[in-house]
Amino acid sequence: MTVEDSIDLSHAPVSDSPTESLLVFQITGNPGLIEYYRTFLTLCFDSLRAKYPDRRIKVAGTSLRGFGVQHHERHQSLSHDSNPEGPYDLEQQIEHIGQMLERAIESQTRPNATIKVVLIGHSVGSYILLEVLRRRKQSPSTQQLSNDAKVIGGICLFPTVTHIAKSPSGKKFSLFFAIPYFAVIAGLVVRLMFSWVPFTPLQRLVGLVTGFPSPAAETTTAFLKSPGGVRQALSLAGHEMRTITADAWDDELWGVSQAQDSSDNKTKLFFYFGTNDHWVADETRDELIAARAATGTPGDEKKPTMEIDTYGTPHGFCIKHNDLVAKKVEQYIDELMR
Structure with missing residues (x-):
């Protein structure tokens, strides 16, 4: 095995006719090496390819900036700031992921074909995921994502999105x-x-x-x-300790605002929390679920689906627990595609 700074798993149907594309893009936790997720993403890719053989499928992801082990110069060349050598802060990582996501979308673009995008964030990658979505919704005229692509879902695994210092x-x-x-x-x-x-x-x-x-x-x-x-x-x-504190996102992103009813870019969020996660305090997790999660009552279907793992899966699931989490992600993507 070779440790790489990006992962790109692609499937194209036999027919060359215009077809719907599905892009699944992984955002890593910290340490931000995408290679930790190769087994997990391969399991996701194999499942999607079997379920949707007539769709163009791409499962991709990239290491966060400053973690390059193979192509360090390539990551530096993407920098437009005054600190090309790093270390890079959370804001710079968000900008970097936006750029890499756009590149992944461009690689899937075909004439007369639509692109559905599902983002997966792990740990601090979930915070980055929500920030990418927020900036896209707030500045649609300058959004990084192509107009041909619609982010239909965001899947946050063992998310550290509020008060990480309390964990x-x-x-x-x-x-x-x-x-x-x-x-x-x-x-x-x-x-x-x-x-x-x-x-x-x-x-x-x-x-x-x-x-x-x-x-x-x-x-x-x-x-x-x-x-x-x-x-x-x-x-x-x-x-992260200084930045990830209180809930930083508005009702529209959380699916509460009725403004989403007139939007073609609705994004359904899924949160999968750990039990006794050493990077997520139980009280802050429970507060977020109480404030933001869908309850199953009519009218709140657009709110995030939030679940707590019952299998004792650790925060760093991508080391030894890929099968279980990949199956959970498969369930979420099935719901999004329906």
Whole structure:
């Protein structure tokens, strides 16, 4: 296996006639390496290809900025800011994902064919997902997404969208982030520790210590040996603590506002929370569900569907629990396509 900075799984029907396209675009958590999700996205792709053989299917995703391990220069070339070397904050990651999503849509564009888009966000990727949607709705004339594409759904997995600092891990890490230059120092220490260790022995050590299967151990090793990956992850986490606080989105995005009734760009949201998720406090999760979730009563069908996992699936599901979550995503996409 080779650790890549993007994933692109595509299926085209035998017929060349205009056909509806479905694009599923994954937004990663932190650390933002898309390779962690290859098994999960492959399972999703295989399911979609079997269910919709007459549709053009694309399942794609890209690493967040600053996590590049194969094509670092390519990620830098996309930068239009004054800090091309990173680390990149949450705002810059949102802009980057908007750009990458547009590129994925452009690759699916065909004459006289419509494109349905489903976004999947994991952890902080769910926050990025909601921000991409918010900016599209607020500025339709300057939206990054093509007018030929309609985002029909957003699936937020183990989402950290409010008050991340109140979570068990958030409380612990907040103490470290109070230390001046913590991300810089920690990143330097990791580089000094692992830069001289050959890749294969380090991968074996990572697998032994963490219990990760081989693909996840390889991706983690690439992350540890990347020039600035650890610093980027810690810098972004610190920015998440300061930025992800109260619910930042309006009623229209949440499907509450009646203004959506006249829109052709309705987006149905799904939230799949963990039980005892160390990055999501139970009380903030329950408050969000009480305030925003659909209850099953007539008239609130456009509100988000919010569920709590009952299988003990961990926050980092993409390491060992891909099958279960892929089946849940399959259910959500089935509902969206209906």
